[in-house]
Amino acid sequence: MARNPERRTALVDAAIDVLAHEGARGLTFRAVDARAGVPVGTSSNYFASRDDLFMQAGSRINHRMTPDAARVEHAMRPEPSRELVTSLMRWLVQRMPDDRTGYLAMLELRLEATRRPALRARLTETVRAEFDQNRSLYQDADLPSDADTFLVLHLAMTGLLLEHLTLPDMLSDTTLDRLVDLVVTGVVPDHRA
Template sequence: MSTRRTDLLDAAISLLGERGVHGVTHRAVDAATGLPAGSTANYFRSRDALLTAVVERFADRERANWEDTAARMCPTTPEEMAKALAEFAHEQVGPYRTLTLARYAILVEAANRPALRAQLTETGARVRQYFTNWMRVIGSTDPERDTPIVANYLTGLVLHQLSYPNPGFDPLGHLTALITTLVPGR
C-alpha cells in the first residue's frame, strides 16, 4: 500500500539514482511527485532527515528484492550460486538499475556521514545473513570469510557494468571461477 510518505521517498530514491546525492532536495522531490512546494518538508524537516528516511526506504526495497531472489532460488552448489548471482547482477543493471545507482550514491555519501554509515551497516547485516547462509549451504568451510569476498566482487562487477556498459555482459564465468575456487566441489 502506497502512502504519500512512501511516494516521496521512492521519488527521492529515483532522483538519487538518476542525479546523485546532490540531486535530492526537497524541491526536487516535490517536483518529481507533482506535489506543491513544501510537501516534502512537511514530512522531512531537514535534508539529513530526508536522507535518513531514504536509506530506510532504500533498505526496505533492496531487502524485498533480495528476499524475492532468495524465494526464487536456493543454490546448493557453487555453480548454482554463481548462476543465481549472475541473474542477480543482470537484475541490478537492468530492471533495478536506478535503485542500484542510488545504492552506490548513498554508499559514497556514507563515507562522509557517520550516521548514514551506521544505518547502512545495520540494514546491510540482514542481507548479509542470507548471503552467508547461501555460502554455508553450498559448502563453504568459512562462510564469514567467503561472503565478503563474493559480495564485494559482485558489487564491483555491477558497478563496472553500470559505469562501462558492455552489451554482452555475462558475469557467469567469472562468478563461477571465483566461487568454485573458494568452495571447491564436495
C-alpha cells in the same frame, strides 16, 4: 508530520530518483516535490530534515532491492553446487539492473555517508545486516564454500555490479553471464573435486 503512507512512499521514491539522476547535492525538498509532481513544500511536511530524507531513502532502497521470499525459496530448491551458486549470482546481476535507479541511488548514499556520520552508521548497520542474512542463507543452503569464499564472492559481485551499472561499456567485450561464470569458477570450489 503528515501521515499519508502512500504519499510518503511516493516521496521517498522520488528522492531515490533525484539521488540517482542528480546526486546527493541535488537532493532537496524542492527537487523531491518536483520529481513527485506535488506542490512545493509537500516533502517538508513528511520529513523532519534533509538527513531524515537520506535515511528514509536508504531504507526504501533496501526494501526495493530485497527479493520476494517465495522467489528466494524457489531459487534455492536445486541441490547445493557451484552451478547453483552460478545461477544465484546470475539472478542477482539480472535483478539489479531492473532497479538501476535504486542501485545508483545507493551508491550516491554511500558516497554521502563519507560526509555524514549518522548516515554512515545507518547504512553500515543496514548493509551489514543484509550481508549477514545472505551469508546465513548461503551457509544454511550448504552451498560449497566457507566464510572466506562467501566474502570474496560478495566483494567480487559488488565490483561487477559497480562496473556494469556505472561504466557498462568498460566490459562490453563480454557478457554478464560469462563474467559471473568467471567469478564463480574462480572463487567457489567445485563440489565434485
